[in-house]
Amino acid sequence: MKTGQYNHSAHLVAIDCIILGYENTELKLLLFNRKIEPAKGGWSLVGGWVEPDESVETAARRVTYKISGLKEVYLEQVHVFSEPQRDPGGRVISVAFYALMPIDKHDRELVESHGAKWFSLNELPELIFDHQEMLNMALEKLRLKASFELIGRSLLPEKFTLLQIRQLYNAIYQKEFDPGNFRKKILSIKVLEKLTSKNTSESRKGAFNYRFKKVLPPYRVNALVKY
Amino acid sequence: MKTGQYNHSAHLVAIDCIILGYENTELKLLLFNRKIEPAKGGWSLVGGWVEPDESVETAARRVTYKISGLKEVYLEQVHVFSEPQRDPGGRVISVAFYALMPIDKHDRELVESHGAKWFSLNELPELIFDHQEMLNMALEKLRLKASFELIGRSLLPEKFTLLQIRQLYNAIYQKEFDPGNFRKKILSIKVLEKLTSKNTSESRKGAFNYRFKKVLPPYRVNALVKY
DNA sequence: ACAAAAGTGTTTCGGCTACACCCATGC
DNA sequence: GCATGGGTGTAGCCGAAACACTTTTGT
Numbered sequence: 471m472k473t474g475q476y477n478h479s480a481h482l483v484a485i486d487c488i489i490l491g492y493e494n495t496e497l498k499l500l501l502f503n504r505k506i507e508p509a510k511g512g513w514s515l516v517g518g519w520v521e522p523d524e525s526v527e528t529a530a531r532r533v534t535y536k537i538s539g540l541k542e543v544y545l546e547q548v549h550v551f552s553e554p555q556r557d558p559g560g561r562v563i564s565v566a567f568y569a570l571m572p573i574d575k576h577d578r579e580l581v582e583s584h585g586a587k588w589f590s591l592n593e594l595p596e597l598i599f600d601h602q603e604m605l606n607m608a609l610e611k612l613r614l615k616a617s618f619e620l621i622g623r624s625l626l627p628e629k630f631t632l633l634q635i636r637q638l639y640n641a642i643y644q645k646e647f648d649p650g651n652f653r654k655k656i657l658s659i660k661v662l663e664k665l666t667s668k669n670t671s672e673s674r675k676g677a678f679n680y681r682f683k684k685v686l687p688p689y690r691v692n693a694l695v696k697y
Numbered sequence: 698m699k700t701g702q703y704n705h706s707a708h709l710v711a712i713d714c715i716i717l718g719y720e721n722t723e724l725k726l727l728l729f730n731r732k733i734e735p736a737k738g739g740w741s742l743v744g745g746w747v748e749p750d751e752s753v754e755t756a757a758r759r760v761t762y763k764i765s766g767l768k769e770v771y772l773e774q775v776h777v778f779s780e781p782q783r784d785p786g787g788r789v790i791s792v793a794f795y796a797l798m799p800i801d802k803h804d805r806e807l808v809e810s811h812g813a814k815w816f817s818l819n820e821l822p823e824l825i826f827d828h829q830e831m832l833n834m835a836l837e838k839l840r841l842k843a844s845f846e847l848i849g850r851s852l853l854p855e856k857f858t859l860l861q862i863r864q865l866y867n868a869i870y871q872k873e874f875d876p877g878n879f880r881k882k883i884l885s886i887k888v889l890e891k892l893t894s895k896n897t898s899e900s901r902k903g904a905f906n907y908r909f910k911k912v913l914p915p916y917r918v919n920a921l922v923k924y
Numbered sequence: 925a926c927a928a929a930a931g932t933g934t935t936t937c938g939g940c941t942a943c944a945c946c947c948a949t950g951c
Numbered sequence: 952g953c954a955t956g957g958g959t960g961t962a963g964c965c966g967a968a969a970c971a972c973t974t975t976t977g978t
Binding site: 474475476478479480481482483507509519520521522523524525526547549550552553554557559560561562563565569692693696 | 701702703705706707708709710734735746747748749750751752754774776777779780782784786787789790792848876881885898
Binding site: 925926927928929930931932933934935936937938939940941942943944945946947948949950951 | 952953954955956957958959960961962963964965966967968969970971972973974975976977978
């Protein structure tokens with residue numbers, strides 16, 4: 471095979487996306503019911519081939535858009551999986567990404583029409599191939615990121631309360647953060663702005679809504695949370 | 698092209714290695730004088746094609762072995778670089794790795810015979826393609842790793858003094874760590890064992906040698922150093 | 925009245941920082 | 952004696968953790 475002026479054997483390259491959403495105090499993963507052999511009918515990460523004229527990032531964006539209808543998802547490379555035997559159907563090199571998606575904004579019908587389904591992270595079916603390992607690495611990477619910067623912009627609705635973002639962190643780390651301390655820490659980095667509206671659906675008293683600032687002040691590298 | 702039962706267009710896949718060594722209180726990078734067009738004669742990371750029957754890790758190990766004669770190098774994936782135009786010679790997807798190498802143990806003649814050369818990180822020539830970006834990401838990743846666990850096993854000689862490992866950290870973070878505090882912190886995690894021998898070549902008084910323990914006690918996630 | 929979250933304040937504790945200080949030795 | 956790194960000790964500061972306490976309001 472010839473590509474440009476190089477002459478060497480080539481590989482099938484795919485991307486697999488760990489698509490995460492957040493709903494009802496739980497992290498959820500979008501899985502795809504595989505339609506082809508091998509492992510037909512098994513639950514798979516959402517993936518696709520990398521086309522000749524696109525980067526792996528472009529491929530990941532194309533695939534996440536196609537299944538969710540959302541253009542604005544946060545994408546990050548996780549790892550390359552390339553053991554020759556990882557896919558029984560052939561030698562495929564796969565680049566794993568995680569994707570963070572505002573679950574309330576995506577197109578649920580589109581997801582369903584593709585045979586995909588959201589699963590709570592605590593109630594996952596068995597995944598095909600090495601997809602469980604991909605998921606594990608993605609979660610590790612997400613936790614690391616969330617410990618250095620406040621995430622949620624891509625997972626929460628536009629407006630949210632401090633309770634909601636704390637519950638998001640609870641879900642990510644599978645632990646309970648102290649309400650008072652979490653609040654003070656998060657507000658101290660000044661990346662959120664307080665709105666005038668309140669959310670009264672989750673507490674008697676009602677909590678102020680916040681949103682992420684458009685431009686973030688650069689904030690210190692000091693760990694946001696420990697885990 | 699057909700690979701197994703899948704039918705899709707394929708890609709050239711390469712690996713590029715940011716090979717780092719440590720010598721004379723400086724981090725050094727092994728670069729390769731490129732022998733083919735495009736960018737013939739330019740300085741390049743050490744790389745190679747991924748063969749049909751090997752993982753990207755295997756390819757990286759093969760390539761680092763071939764140029765250094767060392768089998769025991771520490772390898773870690775950094776990132777996939779896949780912009781369609783990144784290599785003017787053709788569409789090549791490259792997986793960047795960093796490699797840590799005990800510079801005192803490697804085969805200097807082998808390196809020379811391949812037209813490769815060690816450069817101090819402060820005196821680098823211009824690199825071809827996106828290799829400078831690869832290097833930057835590798836160093837960021839190395840700093841992150843070094844902040845969570847004590848590195849040096851793959852960079853320092855078997856025996857070393859606390860001065861030497863501190864200077865390694867100075868080189869990695871480009872700052873001066875406090876001798877007393879660094880010492881206490883490093884020893885507190887109990888991954889080093891004190892030897893009976895002393896190194897008298899670097900100080901009047903002579904400093905005890907240490908080495909990494911064979912089995913490491915699991916130590917806390919608390920940052921080792923801040924930067 | 926009670927429950928439950930909102931929001932603020934306070935105390936304690938551990939670890940990091942910034943040093944001071946003595947030791948050993950070659951020059 | 953002096954400079955240099957080896958090695959130990961310590962006072963102070965800062966931030967995290969734990970938790971008390973008051974507010975608000977629907978039931």
